[in-house]
Amino acid sequence: MGSQGGFYQSKEFLDLVKSIGEARSKAEEDRIVLGEIETLKRRISDPDIPKRKMKEYIIRLVYVEMLGHDASFGYIHAVKMTHDDSLLVKRTGYLAVTLFLNEDHDLIILIVNTIQKDLKSDNYLVVCTALNAVCKLINEETIPAVLPLVVELLAHPKEAVRKKAIMALHRFYQKSPSSVSHLVSNFRKRLCDNDPGVMGATLCPLFELITIDVNSYKDLVMSFVSILKQVTERRLPKAYDYHQMPAPFIQIKLLKILALLGSGDKQASENMYTVVGDIFRKCDSSSNIGNAVLYECICCVSSIYPNPKLLESAADAISRFLKSDSHNLKYMGIDALGRLIKISPEIAEQHQLAVIDCLEDPDDTLKRKTFELLYKMTKSTNVEVIVDRMIDYMISINDNHYKTEIASRCVELAEQFAPSNQWFIQTMNKVFAHAGDLVNTKVAHNLMRLIAEGFGEEDDTADSQLRSSAVESYLHILGEPKLPSVFLQVICWVLGEYGTADGRYSASYITGKLCDVAEAYSDDETVKAYAVTALMKIYAIEIAAGRKVDMLPECQALMEEFLASHSTDLQQRAYELQAVIGLDAHAVESIMPSDASCEDIEVDKALSFLNGYIQDSIEKGAQPYIPESERSGMLNISNFRNQDHHEASSHGLRFEAYELPNQTVQSRIPPASLASTELVPVPEPMYVRESYQTTIVPSASSDAGSTELKLRLDGVQKKWGRQTHSSATSTSSSTSQKTVNGITQVDGSNTSNSRTRETYDSRKQHVEVTPEKQKLAASLFGGSSKSEKKPATGHKIPKPSSHVVEKSHARKSSMEIASEKKASFQQPPDLLDFGEPTVKSAAPSVDPFKELEGLLEPTTQVASDENHGSTTAAAKSPDIMGLYTETHAGIYDKDDSDILSGLSNPPVTNMFGGTTSMQVAQSSKGPNLKDALEKDALVRQMGVTPSSPNPNLFKDLFG
């Protein structure tokens, strides 16, 4: 039953899929698909096929196209389907159209009208479908056709529609910022939407806007901080929890935004410290999503104005990532480390061994990430080790793209940090020899320039040393077979310029070598051209020095060959060479000055040497030259053409209905006037005031704002406050406090177990450390003696030097961590306490007694529920554990390729592990939460409950 899921499919389609699945070769598959295309072509053009059948054909077309075959004959039918009245047929039509067509396809014009109609539909499902299509199919030209409608939908009563409308608007912004630039304030407005889902969706466009222009959104810092605070304090409905984390995807987006806003802004950053610190403390590092949030925190901390305490937390989190067994976490750890070392370079030292382990990991992704980290932390002290490693890795891989990247990084590092000329030349030789054809030719030219100019110091002896060592190494390398073309070009050039410069090699020796090159790589014109020019330079130097030139016989043979070459470039060079040889010393000196490759050549841009010629011509009656800007007649013509073109394009498409001439005006002053009577009670001018208030007193809110805000209550109430609580009470079972204690105890021992295991592991790891690795670490991270002097900060990885010290150290440090953890769990309550009363004011309509009932065992029930979740799965429908036990039972029903067998076997254990450790966090945090709730209940009983029934969560943000 599940496999059909209510969506009708025919036997024919099933057979098709089956036969494709059984196809043993690509050719067989193609044959089957081509047969299918023929069938579809025939049937689809039949005028009276039932809609249901048609729908299936279209789906089959989509399928065919996914397999890589052209299905364009059916596009028009898909377009026709979008016009259908039935929602289902329409949906299929839209789906096919979004998959088939791109935004510039000719058929789009046939859909725009349908989209317009559907955006106005009563049925919100139709509107959603149309909005999906809008995101994909509307291009810059057609935006004006749907823009007003989309803007109106921002105030639609259904949150699903509002969300999609925001996305559509965001998409418009991406496609053509100018067309919606007057509407970006809508995103700000939607930030205080009643529905957290809509608010979350708004973060996407805001993130992009802030990326582009940080400064105009600085006023929102407090709002974002406050939203994030509320999210982390679990004030969102429980439905937003994911794996026991409160709305983690929203948290991540907010942290990204804060990272942007706080970058280099001390004042803004200071507002963020508390909330980011809170997340560090509360975040559950046992689940994948918890780590995702933690990672985002680290990114945020490394981006905003540095705060020592947060940096410490970030460093802790990184070390947890790096110590983890999961490659994913190691990867994130390495990435995070790369971010943090920009601010506190010393942190890398603690993790040197972990980094080196990652460098030797079989996982390629991790390895590359580690190289990226090394690239970031290269200094003149460790450049040799790092670049050597990089080159070794470069040689070992086949992926050209990455080879290129790493080669150019090697070059860059070598240029920047080279400790000696010798090393530099050798490194470059290695890079060129192994990735020569992949590196950018610019790199080669850089190298030539570097050799010619030296390292910029005014030290001529160093420069000439560099040159002669280059010449020597190149002469040596020329003996090797099959060198890359770019490298040969460099070699030829250097030999030509400096081959005989230091007098160690005779001209005939160098020219002989150059001839060998030209002969050995006779199919490479560029190399041959470089060789000829190099020969010319050598001979020119000889002639200029007054020595007699004897052309080697093989060189003469070569020249004769080139004089008759098909390549005009080669011919030209050969003739030039011949001409140069015939000249006297003085002439040669002036056309081919030695070592002048870096001299500036003066270019007379005004072509003043032609002045006399022009004068002559004008005197003979020629027309004087008129600069382009002054050619008025021409300009007019082109202008005219532009206009013409412009008009044509504006005549091409008219989206506005004729009878509504003021529609465009409406769109310019968005829903403000319209909305005030509608559902959005946030008119534009008020917004400014609101945000102003926000910045000053973010939480002193209720009375002033309540008059305007009262309008939007009814639907909201349920969505925000109540649901959470009611769902909580409904699931609450009568488990006693004792169980909680029991669990806490068990969990406590569990944690200590895992702690000790971890310690053991880390110890074992350290024992395994080979002397080689230590050496590598030392060379990479610049000596390991320093960290020994920091016994106070226990959780740093002890360094490799002494094993005995290390063991006890590690053990001690883990104890410290454990005790610290305990302490930190005890601390957080005060924050919660302060926060809570406002929450309650947000959900006052809940029956106080019921509320109190719920308060008595709020944590108990959470913990126990989870504990028994696997057995009493049926009790609660959105229970993940339940999902998995169910699948366990049902897994053998289907024998063919079950996703779940993958999902349930290895990951299930993960899941269970994940949830149990969730319990740890939950239960240890439990008492505090309970305290807080009790306190809150007390407050409420004493009648401090605010009278306003407005449950809007973000009320305190916006007045």
Added chain:
Amino acid sequence: MIKAVMVINTQGKPRLAKFFEYLPLEKQQELIRNVFGVLCSRPENVSNFVEAESIFGPDSRLVYKHFATLYVIFVFDSSENELAMLDLIQVLVETLDRCFKNVCELDIVFNYSKIHTILDDIICGGQVLETRSTEIMRAVEEISKLEAAPNAITLIPKSSSGWLSR
């Protein structure tokens, strides 16, 4: 922004491909082939991330998850968080599992349009829109209900009445 979602089986056959930026058909096929080539050569027990710049151009990352006979693959740029994307795959698969009770490869093939509906609810225009699988399920069920009663399908009113004119 998310650039693409793919589901490929372990033999390299695409089971679902959705590109959020338009790409010509041949390019799509090439990308699918390249991705499969990279994935099937990766050893077990390594990270779920792959450097995808050589396949998808600059600023692109790839996260995949291997389930039984399927790879589920998300391609996205640096504005998303890798671990979070891994969880988004989880959300997708969990939703599919709720939808089909023990989802398997065949379910995905036969319910092509339904899968797309689910995906459209999760990701819209390349941005993550919804991560609650209960909510996604509700939306899908609403459409399924319509399907179950094919004759009672609400017709789309011709006029632009409704809430706008109120």
